[in-house]
Amino acid sequence: DDSTIASSLNNVQDVLGIKMGENDDPISVFSEIEEKVKEKISSDPEALPQPALEESLSEELWESLNVLYKDFFQDYQVRREMLLTRLEVTIQSFKWGEGSKGKENEILKAYVYKRSKLKKSPSVKLSDVIAARESIFEIEKTSSDELVKNTKSLLQQFLISAVPDRGGRPKEQQPYIEMPDWKKRQGGGGRGGRGDYRGGGGGGRRGGQKRNRSPKGGDRKGGNFDAAGSY
DSSP states (O other): OHHHHHHHHHHHHHHHTOOOOTTOOHHHHHHHHHHHHHHHHHHOGGGSOOBSOOSOOOHHHHHHHHHHHHHHHHHHHHHHHHHHHHHHHHHHHHHTSGGGTTOHHHHHHHHHHHHTTOOSSOOOOTTHHHHOBGGGGOOOOTTSHHHHHHHOOGGGGOOOOOOOOOOOOGGGSOOOOOOOOOOOOOOSSOOOOOOOTTSOSSSOTTSSSOOOOOOTTOOTTTTOOOTTSOO
16 A cells, blocks of 8 residues: 555665655655665675576466466465464453453453554565565574564563473383284194004004093083083
8 A cells, every 4th residue: 555655665765865855756766766776786796685586587487477476375365364363263262361351442452453464465466576585595493583583572471380291202102012922832742642443552543442522621520610610
């Protein structure tokens, strides 16, 4: 909007030391800004980083870039709407607390002013591709001093005291008890020798004497129980 353009123009004039008179038209101001920028660059070439886009784009590439821009714009617009909704819900939950009773107007007054500056639509334009510099490729940690100095708030002064340890760390978990390895059954003795039908051999199936098999688990006379608990 016009207010944003006027504010940006005033900032540029302050940085370059340009004073605009009442009778000066905008075209003459922009010409003076261009001359000042050229002087700064010639005296200190490193004052202005190299552009991120060094080659000119054809009409076909601009169309492809515009398609990507619209996709990203829509995606980040949805993200901003989600974050703003979460912010509104959080502020609303504060007003439900016991400590905020009677202070609803103060909370609303402080919130509305800051909320009005947060827009749902991103402010990035397609023309920003031309203005982007090589520094855009530098990835800094969110905890770096350069970034933290711009994101500090009064909320960071409140420190959370020690909280109970809930555990849940994988390296501290006890390993599962695995089943023992499978092993081939090892019998205590063989079936005995074969022997003949006349009584020879060592008690095999075909030995001379007929073997009487008792029921499973023994009989009542022997007093042996089977696996089911009966005689």
